[in-house]
Amino acid sequence: MNILNTADKIVNGRQEEKSREYGPFDESMEKAARIASELTNKEITTKDFYLCLIALKCSRMAYNLKEDTLLDLVAYVGALNNYNTK
Numbered sequence: 001m002n003i004l005n006t007a008d009k010i011v012n013g014r015q016e017e018k019s020r021e022y023g024p025f026d027e028s029m030e031k032a033a034r035i036a037s038e039l040t041n042k043e044i045t046t047k048d049f050y051l052c053l054i055a056l057k058c059s060r061m062a063y064n065l066k067e068d069t070l071l072d073l074v075a076y077v078g079a080l081n082n083y084n085t086k
Contacts, residue, residue: 003074007071007074011078012078025079029049029079036049050079050080050083054077
C-alpha cells in the first residue's frame with residue numbers, strides 16, 4: 001500500500017480505535033505540549049509540539065531511511081494539517 005494512503009488511514013481512518021486506546025490524538029498533543037512547557041519553563045504550543053515530532057523524524061532519516069520513520073513523518077504532517085484546519 002502507498003505510504004500516503006497508510007498515513008491517511010492512521011491519522012483519519014482509525015481515530016476512534018486509537019482514541020479508545022490512547023485518548024484523542026489532539027488532546028494528547030495538547031497535554032504533551034503543556035508538559036513540555038512545564039519541563040522547559042517556556043511556552044510550547046501544540047503546533048510547536050507537532051513540529052518538534054516532525055523534526056525528530058527528519059533527524060532520524062540522517063542515520064537510517066526506514067519506511068516506519070517516513071510513515072510517522074507523513075502521519076504527523078497530516079495530523080498537523082488536521083489540527084490547523086479544525
